[in-house]
Amino acid sequence: MNGNLCFDDKFLIDKEVLGKGAFATVVKGLDLKNNQHIACKIVSKQKLKENPTLDNLFAQEIQLQRQLKSPYIIQLYKVYSVDNYYMLMMEYCEGGDLEKYLQKNGPIPEQKAIGFLMQVLAGLREIHSHSIIHRDLKPQNIFIKGNQLKIGDFGCARTAFIDSLNVGKTTVGSSYFKAPEIIEGLEYGFEVDIFSLGVLLYKMLFNSYPFEGQSVQEIYKKMQSVSIDFKKNGVVISNQMIDFLQRLLKFDRNDRITWLQVYQHPVISKNLKNDSISAENIFAPQFIDVQLYQDPKFTNKKFSSIKVQSNLSTSGIAEENKQKSNVQQQDEEKKRMLAELKEAKEKEIQFAVKQYLLKRNIYGQMWELAKSFKKFNIPQIDSKIPALFILKKMKSLNSQLQNELNQRINIFNLKYFNDFLDSEPYEKLQKQINDDSVEIDKLLHPTQQEAIESIQKLNITDQDLIQEIKTLQLTPCFKKFYIESLIAYANGLNQILQKLNDTAQQKGFFYQIILVYEACSIDKLIIDNIEYDFEKHKLEIIHTNPEKYQSIIEQKQTEALN
Template sequence: MVFLRVRLLQVDKEDLEQPTGSVFDPYCAVNVLESVRTATGTTQLVQKKKTVYPEWNKCFDSHLYDGRQIQIIVKNKKPDIFMCEFQSTVKNLAQRCHENGEVATIWLEMKPTGKLQVQLKCFSEENDTSQSMIKDNSPQTMTPEEKSNTGALTRRRGAMRQAKVYEHRGHQYLAHYFRAPTYCSYCSEFIWGVMNKQGYKCKECQMAVHKRCYEQVLGKCPGGGTETSDTKGHTELRNAHQNERLKERFNLNMPHRFKVHNYMSPTFCDHCGTMLYGLFRQGLKCEVCNFNVHHKCQKNVPHLCGVNQKLLSEAMREVERARSVSDAHSASARQKAAVQMMREDSDSDEESDVYEPLWHTAGQDGASGLAKPLSPPPAPPKTFKIEDFVLLKVLGKGSFGKVMLAQLKKSNRYFAIKALKKDVVLEDDDIECTMVERHVLGLAWQHPFLTHLYCTFQSQEHLFFVMEYLNGGDLMFHIQSSLRFDEKRAKFYGAEIILGLRFLHERGIIYRDLKLDNVLLDSEGHIKIADFGMCKQNIFGDNLASTFCGTPDYIAPEILKGQKYSASVDWWSFGVLLFEMLIGQSPFHGEDEDLLFDSILHDTPSFPRWIGKDAQNCVSRFLERDPSKRLGVIEDPRKHSFFKQIDFDSLERRQIAPPFKPKIKSASDASNFDPEFTMERVALSRTDKEILDSINQKQFRGFSFTNPKMAE
């Protein structure tokens, strides 16, 4: 089978029509259309796959199936308008490739006007990639053509995370940015702001509420199910108690009596919060309580006719407070209750720090995972800012931001600085994730195989993590050059990764994004696990996680099934990673995510002849689909026969020499990182002034921290 690889380079704007005063910021949308024969015998084009949006200078692939067509649409970001398009069969594009296999750079004529520059190259792949891997050829003796036919790991794979769900009484609220004026369904007040006062919207019934109001809503969601998200735990008991109280004392099953109404002035829906549009018969009005809704919202409105949710909820809270105070048997207990009431009265902008002090990460309090407080340093440590560093190269990038090599001015010290855009953090509702990442990086100083954090600081636009620079590069870079690792090398890396994962799991932290890209080598050749942005804390006993996240190739079956999970998902990902190190390709395959996930759920990986029995058994036990039977869950992986020659105590003390030492020319050498990143211009992405002005900087209070080792 042959497939075509297309790289999008640039669009010629000379012949394109642009709105006056707009900024030229184009992007591409790519649709793959299949030729399908209908029942009448005619042929029509059908889009079976989702539209993809490749970045500039990035590639997408397509097999040369009969009748398949590619449609490339060029749009401008702000304003989001259509500019031009190109459509052709994949085979016609493939005919424009060079016969000698070299990359062809051409201009595509767009409609109605304009030109798009692309690079084209055809590749051939064997029908059975596993057979090519069974050859006894070593990677060093294989030709480039043979390497391309083996299905080797040739691309980096980004992580994904589903939007965080806030569940309450069956509602499934998501952080939402309202483009039109919107009012809160609970308190009837306006939902202000673009960034700093983001609202929540139920994905089932479309109810719009403030962030501070969602837990006070009394009405049950008509389409709500059982609570299953990570946010359930802290409200579950209170909701159950409140449900019983409502059932006993109040009859809240009072349907509205809606009637079509003509509104003579602008009116907003009391459920979804947006305006009722139209000239007449714009919506429905309750004849009893004057509740106004869209026609589409009627079926989603809870039966709360005549009930003021805000007043009732506040009254119930007052009753609970009075009871808690009267039940206190001592002055200290009453004082504690008063403090709790003050906390409940405060809003999200209270003056305490959002981020906990990292002095607490140097010691652990037993199995609870809570840190023992240490005495702060005698003098306040020096604080840093981005102007204190010289940014040298881009080491990696993704939806989160960038990682850059930086030199501390007036010194010969080099660091890796991870920069997160605040607007992206807020848009994805990831403040908690940055708190967890910062906390885990602080803990990492206690273990030799986790990346160490030196300091954190912030600007108006960015959050910065200053970490140790590991100039040995990541395992993805090295496996791309060697195709696969020999068993000794894979076993050594695997053993050090096991120690790092066990350190996290013992402290109730699951990693959730283990992959070749996130395992780096130091100058001596030891591994370091990096990028803790997907970590989840406090996973002990029955306290499990349920967020759908991870890198598609490494996601465990229990995550795909929507089940709750624990550290078992890390051991599945480790099995995938160990398979890739030993064999040089992924154990599961699919042309798109749906097919890949189906492969993860049902396919059995095949092993080449030259893989030893111990290695096969070890990988197979990590890739056990039943998490309760998986290696790492029911048995310590260090005891498996595959690792019997490893002295883990000596390994953890770094007393065993690595089997491979990366080639490093200097402390600032970046030759072990992907040129795709290191050749980029080093610059921080800017944020639109309107968005920047709307960011509530108080939400990042307490983020800055300096490790005392930074001053050494």
């Protein structure tokens, strides 16, 4: 094909070749409508016609890729039939493939490799959710666009037909990345992608393969017998990563980690909620529910002992596997999965309760301050308005938490949120938060009346401030008045503190002043440090050396103003 081609006044194809394969050439193109580069895969109809297997794989690739919609999968925009060629308009990845990246940069540091892996997993979730086994996961089929990885090339992928086994039988995929059961010619399912994932992760970390050989037979023998080298090329990885790789690369799929266990392993589970994206740390950008992998079809122990033709012919490697009956295996697997699921749900419910209580503790800390204003009722210092604003802030935080619980909003991205909603701890939490609201209201309304009376006593003329005092809702000016009133109150207390001689009185005033200043910064505390230990901090304030009172007060005042 010569010259530039234009399709539907939308896609312009030029001569720049991006890659070449046995039956296809990929060239660069332009999406005229969106003004962005695309990749155009040009496939010869004649070569497909000469090879029925390739023809079937190509038709399958188009069919499967049209189903998949994910930021972690190469998108297929359009397919054209032009003379003797098919033209596939696809997403362009300027970073090339992962194989070239490894050739250029060498082994990938562990944390960055985990980031890459998280994105591959995100793409696989989309693929598996359509009951598709990829079967050819390798660096050459993973592409880089900006800071994002995308899975491509679905020529070897196939649908796992929804029958009693959900398995395939064909032998495909690159030799280094093939699971043993594919090489043996056994029936297989989604567990083959787990093995390939292990090889891919090892390749990223060491820029080498865990099992090497000059032939499929030699690679297979090493899979069976060779201990994996976890110090290759001078690379050092964590013990957790070693354990993860060992479980991914188990020769016997019955011993291999399942897809659900992949997400429960510390290497993955501790990064599921990490949303940082940078050149060094690239993670899937949000926590994704992985309930998909609770489906029994994603377990590894459900295969027939029927022998199918092996691609090892007379090598003698393909031995018959004596396995338990499908019914018995599925029953055992179901029991195990149910036990694991129960444990996971219990742990997550405990986690949820802890997080909600930590949120509650934030306005609970302010509750102590709200009740203490009457103890420091000093005529020359107005305490009514700051007391009102503290209670309004508490009411706002309580109402937010109350709304999240009552409307059943999944603020912590829990996997088993519905189970949490049906649990006894949820009911207790809901009651606690609702009871808090009642207690806050008991103090809020009389405090508002006292603050309204202070308007006249203090000759307040600022209409915005008057409006803030007279309404229980937070106005746009609330933060300004909230900070100003608390700082004025704290400054007044500090003037008295500096004149006191009684140690006990000094300690009481100092403690009140610190509570007030820290209430000014409560929003920052909510954002930055939800697991703040209030009780420990309270003891630190109480036991502060009196000689440090003023320096600490100045520091807290600066933090409040910022």
